[in-house]
Each structure stands twice: as C-alpha cells, then as structure tokens.
Amino acid sequence: QLQLDESGGGQVQPGGTLTLSCAASGGTLRDYSIGWFHQAPGKEREGVSCISNGGGQINYADSVKGRFTISRDTAKNTVYLQMNSLEPDDTGVYYCVPTVLRGSSYCVAHPDASWGQGTQVTVSS
Numbered sequence: 002q003l004q005l006d007e008s009g010g011g012q013v014q015p016g017g018t019l020t021l022s023c024a025a026s027g028g029t030l031r032d033y034s035i036g037w038f039h040q041a042p043g044k045e046r047e048g049v050s051c052i053s054n055g056g057g058q059i060n061y062a063d064s065v066k067g068r069f070t071i072s073r074d075t076a077k078n079t080v081y082l083q084m085n086s087l088e089p090d091d092t093g094v095y096y097c098v099p100t101v102l103r104g105s106s107y108c109v110a111h112p113d114a115s116w117g118q119g120t121q122v123t124v125s126s
Contacts, residue, residue: 003028005035005097010120013087021082021120023097030073031055035080036100036108037071040119041093048108050082051100060102064090087124094119 009021023035036051050061050071059071070083080097098114 003033003099004115005117007095007097007117007120010095010122012123012125014126015088015124017087017124019084019087019122021084021095021097021122023080023082025078025080030078030080031075033099034102035073035097036102036110037080037082038096038098038108038110039091039093040096041090044093046096046110048100048110049095051102051108052080053102058102060104060106060108062106062108084122087122089124092122092124094121 004027006024011019013019031054034053037049038046039049040046048062049065050069052059052071052073056073068086073080096116096119099111101109103109
C-alpha cells in the first residue's frame with residue numbers, strides 16, 4: 002500500500018523559501034497524480050498544487066501561482082513543492098496525497114486518500 006511521508010517544513014521569515022518533499026514507499030509515485038494540500042490554523046484543508054502521474058499537467062491554486070513550483074523525481078520516488086516568496090498566510094500544515102486534477106487550478110484529494118502527519122510551515126518575522 003502506498004505510503005507518503007512529508008518533510009521539509011520549518012520556520013522562515015516572509016519572503017523566504019522552503020522546499021517540501023513527499024517521499025513514497027510501498028508503491029510507485031509515477032502511477033499516481035499527487036497533490037499538496039495546506040491547512041491553515043482554524044481553517045479547512047485546501048489544495049495548493051498537484052501534478053499528474055505522467056507530469057504532463059500541473060495545477061496551482063491562484064494564491065500560489067508564480068510563487069510555488071511542484072515537481073516530481075521518479076528515480077527518487079518523490080514529489081517536491083518549492084515555495085518561494087512565502088507569506089504569513091502560507092503558514093500551516095502541508096500534506097501530500099493521491100489527487101485528482103480538476104480543470105487548470107483545482108486539486109481534489111482522492112476519496113480513499115490516507116492523510117499523514119504533514120509538515121509544519123511557519124512564516125513569521
């Protein structure tokens with residue numbers, strides 16, 4: 002069974018950069034479309050970015066377009082989220098799960114997705 006482990010979070014100042022990693026075990030990531038989801042304190046989880054299993058389609062939420070970049074390394078069985086120009090509103094826990102891409106901006110978690118512990122990102126001066 003596919004298991005995904007998120008890492009790379011931390012505390013940065015506004016304008017800073019972080020790169021999150023989503024490492025897979027028990028399966029091959031290239032068989033799945035994968036998305037990153039953000040849960041801010043006191044808010045519902047929302048899709049940030051997702052990449053299709055072949056890498057041919059990538060979606061970004063409007064709030065992160067031009068700042069975040071998703072990529073995948075099939076050799077390392079890992080999906081990355083590079084986060085530039087971080088803002089305080091980017092604070093929260095980030096999760097990666099199998100995902101369905103909708104349109105050009107939306108990422109919907111697979112209904113059978115198993116949510117891990119995520120990785121905490123804190124943007125604060």
